[in-house]
Amino acid sequence: MLRLSLLFAITALPALAAPPSGVKLAELSAQLYATGMQAEDAVLLIAAAKLRKQITFRGAGEAPLEWEAMLTQAEALAAGDDALLGMIADVKAEGVKGVASGPKYQIGTLASGGIDSFPGMGFAAGDYAEIYVEAxxxxxxxxxxxxxxxxxxCADTNPSPIAYCGWTPAAAGDVVVQVENAGPQDTGYALITN
Incomplete structure (x- = not known):
């Protein structure tokens, strides 16, 4: 029942009056992917890939958790199930949906102990601002x-490959965003703003 409810919710996303931001899509797809991998559930991986495919990353390197890799994992779990393999083929064939102008999708790499700074990011006063990074x-x-x-x-320093900040700026102005790799190995990462 949970799988059917989830599929209905995912397929209904384009019909929503206000589609979720790229930040929310990235966060939800990462959570669905992790849950799908843990449960070995191809349906969750397909849903994660469908959401992730709506985000277009820019920059050097590969995006973490690319939708194609999610579908490859789903195919392995769906072996022999024609219905699931058909759903995977449908997601592969779908065109990438446009994202409203304004958000930033940046890809970069960080050495262990490295910090990337993004100065001059402006957010409007009174509008909720969001930043999401994923290794x-x-x-x-x-x-x-x-x-x-x-x-x-705002800061998120929990030990995790995902970090999120959300706040409401009291006044318009630029901020500096810093992404730090506090882990023991180099990594590629994606940064997304609303």
């Missing part, structure tokens, strides 16, 4: 958002 490998990414005075506006 390609299981490492510890940290995320910090600093205002023009260098004060921390």
């Amino acid at each position: 390609k490998v299981d490492t510890d990414l940290n995320l910090r958002v600093l205002d023009s005075a260098g004060q921390v506006v």
